[in-house]
Amino acid sequence: MRSISRRGDMSLAEPAALPVAASAPPRLHIVTRFTSRFKASLPAYLLLLPSLIFLALFTYGAMGRVLIDALYQRATPKAPLRFVGLDNIAAVLADPAFTGAVVNNLIYAVGTAIPSIGLALLFALALARTNAVTSALRAALFLPVLIPMVAASALFLFIFLPNVGLLDYYIGRLLPVLPNWLGDPDIALYAIMVITIWKNAGYYMLFFLAGLQAVPEDVMEAAHLDGAGPFMRLRYIILPELKPTFLFVIVIATLNAVTQVDHVFVMTKGGPSNATNLVLFYIYQQAVEHYDIGMASAATLLTLAALMALTALSFRTMANREGGR
């Protein structure tokens, strides 16, 4: 690889460089050229160095360490490390707590992404024009985005409280049996999802608001003159125009579904009976509660691999966005 690119560089640059170094032997000439190229690049490398050190330690180094840690295991917490190959990965995949967390996480991802994106689109369409009223409504819908997930959890802990909580106090009376929102394994995951939807819809709304500005006014008017009603304009003009926004928001919503799990810590600790256990919480439990770095790393590795697929998709999304502008 390297020799090919080097030769390519040389042939490209040679005509310009020849008159200066015509008397020097060719091999020395290449070396000089490379040192001078490096010297010219040196200021840029120095400027990038601080960022690259931290990226190397906490992003790329971290990935390397996950890869290595996933291959080792201790028999007991004090026993020496021993190479086990893919045993950790096999053990994680065979652990019903992990597969359960993956299934929960998939339900959670779909069940939070679709409603919050749908609501975000509705909000953006309704509040697309700017005036005092729409600005106030936008601010109201955006407030949950700003607050920590932990604070949201503290509020919803009371909202979902059995019997005296906000939900039971106001609408629970209408139900024949009061459900235990966070205590019932069949309901808890959906209760957790409500918080995520409440917290994220306003964030995604911003992207749709920005996307809607790209919808050409004259096309909308023309469609209108041709007799297209609101739904037809949405279907044939607005939605196609918003396609890049949709892709972008879906990627963010999926990333959030994997990484935004603070409410599980505060409200349910993954319970009742693992009903709200999500992948990141499983990783945390393995590392911090069971001191099992091998298992935690193997689970991290699997999650990273899954997100890599998403990465490829989002690169394409971003390329589309750049191209669209």
Place this chain on the structure above:
Amino acid sequence: MKLIDKLYKDAPLATRNEITPKLGFALTVLLALAWLIPFLWMGVATLRPAADGINLVAELVPSLKPTLDNIRDAWEIGDFPRYFLNTTIICSGILLVQFVTITLAGFAFARLDFAGKTLIFYLFLMQLMLVPVLLIVPNLRLVAQLGLYDTLAGVMMPFFASAFGTFLMRQAFEAIPAELEDAALIDGASLIQRIRHIYVPLSLPSFSAFAIISVTSHWNDFLWPLMVINSPDKRPLTVGLSVFTATAEGTQAWGTIAAGTLMVIAPLLITFLIFQKRFISSFVTSGIK
């Protein structure tokens, strides 16, 4: 009806009689009100005297005898001044280092030509996807090896480099006319002087946009500080609030929990209400933090 007509006065004439957009708007108004209910409850419960008893805690109609007892209790039980200090140190420490790293790297990408530029650019881009929170396990081990376990510096370090900030600054610097820099170059200004006196002062809006995103996201961080910090006196607000909530939940002190939550989120909410436009436009640029 008059009010609705007023709201739609800038819509195209022929669409003004369509009913669907108005129904959508009405639904959005209802949902926006519902969205505010948790905040409303927080405010009402904070001011409600404990004498009202557990059965009235959920009541959204404010008490006629408001009290500040809950705020005082939360302030005293929760050690919130300490948590505030820690969170402020974490957020400003991260932001200061980030300002340096993203300015230098952003300038290199915007104005300098160097070998391997594309490769290094993609190395940065990758960080946008590898969300730091997923790498908590290896990063916790590294922080421990560096002797930074249970320190605020350990909480800050993984965030010192920011690909998002670098790209934001690159974009801002590219928009600055190169002639300005050439003039300074003729006057004999060094590279660092040119960055400091030409590029940085002309990019302040981008710095403020980045500061908003950085501070809000690290103000709200929970999982990472929870893992790094062990001593109670080094907890940031989020970790402190979660411990406080767990304790107060045991005694059913919901008024105190509401007051504690209010204290944690008040600084961000107040800043947002003042600089609303700026917040919203920075969040639009953020995409992936």
